[in-house]
Amino acid sequence: MNLPIALNKESLAAWRQVYKLLRYSELMVHAGDYANSHLLATIVTSQSLGRSVLPPDFGLGEARLKVMTERHFSGLTFALPESWKPVEDLPEHQDLLNLLLRYRAGLDDSEYDLAVMVATACTGKDHLWQDLGLNNRNELSELFSRNFPSLAALNSRDMKWKKFLYKQLCEEEGIYVCRSPSCDACKDFGECFGSES
Numbered sequence: 428m429n430l431p432i433a434l435n436k437e438s439l440a441a442w443r444q445v446y447k448l449l450r451y452s453e454l455m456v457h458a459g460d461y462a463n464s465h466l467l468a469t470i471v472t473s474q475s476l477g478r479s480v481l482p483p484d485f486g487l488g489e490a491r492l493k494v495m496t497e498r499h500f501s502g503l504t505f506a507l508p509e510s511w512k513p514v515e516d517l518p519e520h521q522d523l524l525n526l527l528l529r530y531r532a533g534l535d536d537s538e539y540d541l542a543v544m545v546a547t548a549c550t551g552k553d554h555l556w557q558d559l560g561l562n563n564r565n566e567l568s569e570l571f572s573r574n575f576p577s578l579a580a581l582n583s584r585d586m587k588w589k590k591f592l593y594k595q596l597c598e599e600e601g602i603y604v605c606r607s608p609s610c611d612a613c614k615d616f617g618e619c620f621g622s623e624s
Contacts, residue, residue, distance in 0.1 A: 473560025486547030530578035
């Protein structure tokens with residue numbers, strides 16, 4: 428079965444394919460295989476329905492996309508649109524990717540794929556969980572806790588994830604753009620720590 432990355436929402440066949448993808452991921456999770464399969468299925472499905480900022484290859488490139496697909500969704504194939512061309516990364520894309528990879532748990536190859544997807548989703552203007560195509564912030568926190576646990580532990584005050592990642596990059600470079608002595612004293616506290624709905 429071919430699952431096109433750009434699905435037509437009105438197509439019943441497309442919705443059936445999306446259902447099969449989600450059902451497949453549920454079976455994998457229940458079988459105890461590939462803990463990230465469900466998160467990846469959510470991300471792939473959301474992108475397919477236009478509910479994320481991720482490009483058709485999720486930032487992975489065609490070869491890596493094929494490897495990820497074979498590993499997590501054996502039997503499903505993904506066809507990139509013929510007119511699609513890779514887009515240029517954010518200037519800080521590689522820095523974000525390197526940050527995530529330094530903190531990966533080292534348990535599963537999909538940690539690399541998720542790091543690329545997270546770094547790529549940082550191009551969006553919404554909350555990171557929305558730009559990534561997850562259902563809520565809890566799923567994003569689960570993604571970080573499972574795949575980048577020591578990085579997740581550094582976010583002990585539950586800062587918004589995208590802001591947290593950029594703050595980490597700035598601190599590593601010795602750049603301190605915040606003028607407040609602490610987050611609690613900052614007039615923009617709500618922008619970094621407020622709710623993400």
